[in-house]
Structure formats: C-alpha cells, structure tokens
Amino acid sequence: PAMVVSLWQVNDDATARIMKDFYQHLAEGMSKVAALRQAKLNYINSSGRTVAKHPAFWSPFIQVGDHRPIKVSQKHQYTWLWWLLGGGIAVLVLVFGWRFMKSREIV
Numbered sequence: 497p498a499m500v501v502s503l504w505q506v507n508d509d510a511t512a513r514i515m516k517d518f519y520q521h522l523a524e525g526m527s528k529v530a531a532l533r534q535a536k537l538n539y540i541n542s543s544g545r546t547v548a549k550h551p552a553f554w555s556p557f558i559q560v561g562d563h564r565p566i567k568v569s570q571k572h573q574y575t576w577l578w579w580l581l582g583g584g585i586a587v588l589v590l591v592f593g594w595r596f597m598k599s600r601e602i603v
Contacts, residue, residue: 498528498561510553514539523568528559 500518502511514535521531536554543549 498559498563500528500532500557500559503556503558506556507548507553510539510548513542514554514557519568522566525565527563527565529563532557532559 500515517535517538518531521534522528524531526534536557539554540549543553
C-alpha cells in the first residue's frame with residue numbers, strides 16, 4: 497500500500513514527464529522513494545534555464561506508505577502472436593460464413 501500524491505495542482509506536462517520517469521525507474525527495480533527522487537532530478541536537469549525548473553513544477557510530488565521496490569510486469573513478448581491467431585480465426589469465420597451464405601442462395 498503506497499501512493500504518490502501531489503500537494504497542489506501541477507502543470508500537466510511536468511506531471512507527465514515526472515511520472516513517466518518514475519514508472520521507468522520502478523521497472524528498473526528502484527524503491528519508490530528513490531524512483532521519485534530520480535524522476536524529479538531528471539526533470540530538473542532536463543528543464544534547462546526555463547521557468548519549468550521552478551520547484552512549483554516538481555516539488556509537490558511525495559510518496560506515502562510502503563517505500564520498498566515493487567515488481568512491475570513488462571509487456572508480454574508474444575503479444576503479436578495472439579493478434580495473429582485472433583486475426584486468423586476471424587478470417588476463417590468470415591470465409592466459412594460467406595461460403596455458407598453463398599451455398600444457401602436461391603438461384
């Protein structure tokens with residue numbers, strides 16, 4: 497049981513960039529606290545000398561609860577096989593359905 501929350505409203509672009517990095521670091525096996533810290537640092541370093549570097553954009557995110565790493569499942573490497581199998585079955589159903597309808601037509 498853990499959450500990453502924002503203490504105030506935050507810019508959508510900043511949130512998206514920080515959360516993308518946060519989940520990437522979680523997938524690499526970092527603890528939740530370390531992943532959030534690294535995501536904030538990456539955001540700061542990539543913001544250059546713009547107003548986006550201001551703490552109002554990155555500092556409201558905090559991690560509450562269990563800080564231990566979690567196992568983030570990766571996409572299954574054979575997803576394409578399921579799409580191919582499903583597509584093949586759909587084609588077969590269409591072909592046999594068309595042939596069945598064709599055989600029932602009155603000449």
